[in-house]
Amino acid sequence: MAQIESLFVTRLYQAPLNEHGPGVDPAELAASCYSIAEDDEAGQDWCEENGYPGYTSYASLTDLPWRFPIFADIVAALDAHVAAFADDLAFDLGDGTLVLEDLWINILPEGGTHSSHIHPHSVISGTTYVQMPEGASALKLEDPRSARMMAAPTRRKDARRDLQPFIYVKPAVGDVLLWESWLRHEVPMNMAEEERISVSFNYKWV
Template sequence: MSQIESLFVTRLYRARLSEHGPAIDPEEMEASCYSIAEDDEAGQEWCEENGYPGYTSYASLTDLPWRFPIFADLVTSLDAHVAAFAADLEFDLDGRKLVLEDLWINILPQGGMHSSHLHPHSVISGTTYVAMPEGASALKLEDPRSGRMMAAPTRTKTARRELQPFIYMKPDVGDVLLWESWLRHEVPMNMSEEERISVSFNYRWD
């Protein structure tokens, strides 16, 4: 009898941020993101010079947990989530840990998008969601085998989830998503009139 099985699974972690660490008030986090964005002139200039829609602190600030206690609480929570995901992935960390490498704010206005990319030199990447108004774009994840499917036909629209070439994850405020950093992903255009706010991060093997 023939047998078909799935191999080389790509894992995606999704949880409520509140499952680990201190309680984080989403309204306080949103206010903190806007306060930082308003004061971060270097970040504003970088966004303008590089045609980045909205605001990101990625190229300007490296000390968010020091600036606002709520970001220190966030890191405590993220550390626990990443440890849980690493355990699920059955990584052999050789007695070492995955530690936060960088953490940054994203404020995406209507019409803004973040093109397909990955996160080199990191092990686990992710995002937690601060504001997701109606119509805000989901996270789009790409099948990592895409570049090797040279002559493969397209999948049917009703193909099983694990066979789809792209997966769209629509998170809620207070969710955290984690994936291995080599997984290509993007944020399609924000169709909401309101801003989509998230905090993204990378973890490296220390």
């Protein structure tokens, strides 16, 4: 009898951010993101110079948890989520640990996209979702084997979820998603009239 099993599984973690930590109010977090964006002239200039849609603090602010207590609360929760995910991944960290490397705000307006990318030099990356209006774009994840499939046929539209070449995940406000940093992902065009707000982050092994 034939036996078929799945090998080399790619894991995706999804949970409410407030499942761990002191708790974060999404409305308060959204207001903080807008306040920071309004005051961050260096970030605004970087976005304009680089044709970045909306706003990101990625290239301008590296100390959000120190500047704003609500971001320190986010990190406290993320530390616990990342530890749980690392345990699920069966990581042997030895005497090391996974620590926050960077954390940044994304405010994506109508029509804005974040093109396909990975997060080099990090171990676990992710996003927590602050504002997701109706029609806001999902997260698009790409099968990491795509470049090696060569002459393989495309998958049928009714293929099982674990065989699809792309997976779209539509998180709710307050969710956190985690994945290994080598996993290619993107944010398709935001079709909502309102802005899509998220906070993204990387963890490294030290």
